[in-house]
Amino acid sequence: MGQINLKPNIKNNDEFYSKLIAAHEGLSEEESIEFNSRLILILSNQVGDPEILAEALEIAKRR
């Protein structure tokens, strides 16, 4: 297992992005942080593979 996919994989990028931003509309900053936390946990469960999750964590740490 392993090997994170860093090639484009989202079907309709613009639609997804606008839905993501719209989901935060009307939320306070604190509520947005909480929303993102839930979202990351849901998506992590979907990914499942611990190696990929570890890779994703590493990539997100890089600046």
Add this chain to the structure above:
Amino acid sequence: MYQIFNTPLYKYQKSTDQDSKNLRHYRVLIIGAGPVGLSAAIDLAIQGVEVLVLDESDKVSNGSRAICVSKRALEISERLGVGKKMLDKGVIWNLGKVFFDNKKVYEFNLLPEDGHQYPAFINLQQYYVEEYLVSRIRELQEKGYSIEIRGGNKVEEVINEPEKVTLNINTMDGNYSLSCDWLIACDGPKSTVRSSLGLDFDGQIFEDNFLIADVTMDAEFPTERRFWFDPPFNKGQSALLHKQPDGVWRIDLQLGWDIDKETEKREENVIPRLKAMLGEDVNFKLEWVSIYTFQCMKMEKFKHGRILFAGDSAHQVSPFGARGANSGVQDVDNLCWKLKLVLEEKAPLSLLDSYNFERVFAAEENITNSSRSTDFITPKSKISMAFRNAVLELSERYDFARPLVNSGRLSTPSTYDNSSLNSLDGMKNPTRSRVGAPCPDLPFHDDYLLNKTGNQFCVLTFNCKITETLEDLFLPVKTIEITEGDENKDLMRDRFLGQYKEAVYLLRPDQHIAGRWPSYDKEILLEALKKATGN
């Protein structure tokens, strides 16, 4: 620089209509001599409809304004007789570079597709486009077409009656009136026609201001589009650098909504901004500067009785994506053939409802795209900014983030998927040329297919022949036979045949596909022709 926009091209001249005792009546009047109004006039004239354009000014666009001309707009201009002139003068660009803060995050290539006469985009100042359209009108006049353009004619009042539209027009010789069967309002975002009817735009989404400057400079920049998110020289906003013909560079600096326009426009304020962008040591000359305010909105309906709205008078978008003038030209491409059929009583009035349906749909698509770009470029909240910046940072190293970067989704024509003019699609593929889509181009007999379709309905047969006559149909239909050969085989399969050995396509005069089938059947073709004309 040769400033064509200082020269009157259609000076006011007193018309005999002004002294006439009887109200002079026209089939079609057009208000506004911008790219949309002039295109509409030419389209109607070459289709044999008498037309008159009224404009309060007498010159072409002051300044470069709409500079990105899309492939579809070029194809339409080709049909109108000015496409090649535009292509010859225009700057073709394919490379785009995206910057975030002070670093380049990635670049893209528009990778033009083979087998099209026109590239995805050219850059050409709006005043050139208008100049070419005006000289095309002069050419048509010399050939005896019924087309006229009157400068210094300011429409003050519009009366929309059931059987006709009456206009009250102001000139330096006083007021006079004209009437017409149909009025096309191409009079821009501040449309007098719209306000005179008490109609308004529907749903303003946002408002923003741009400092737009044309400069000539000594420094050599390559022919590419550069876009900056949040650059050091314009913090918190965006910037765009684009090349135009005559060595002119176009610079768009976003200013935000809360600014004082008069202050920002002063040269002492503009020069430092441009220096910060171009570098202190670059010598440049300011050719033209303007503040452009835009809103994102549209009218609820583009057809009101006998008045049809087209271009900016009907819809406005942000400049990201070049969806303004390009979509306006597509509006009138959609409208003119329908108007002609209605005037000739070969189609019912209801055909014009399809103009409203199809072009409102296109305007919505344009507004959606341009709003999404604006939201990405100018995030409205802290969290939206955080996501935007994360996308830009990730895009520097990771492919997956690049399609999420949105510095404007460049104008492509709409596919009228749910139009009442569409026949049931007889083929499963190719998807790109499904019913409602604009017909793709194809190299054909040392020329291109889209140059051959003319201004009428057209049947394309691929690898098959129509042996019987189509002259007994209720409308003239042109037939074009295309046979697979080595040079066009792959393109033909990819664009027209898909999984099929043969195919028959019915094109509307605006080159959108009205129907397609894997084999020819005259009855089916006739039904499709009826449907596509509202009969």
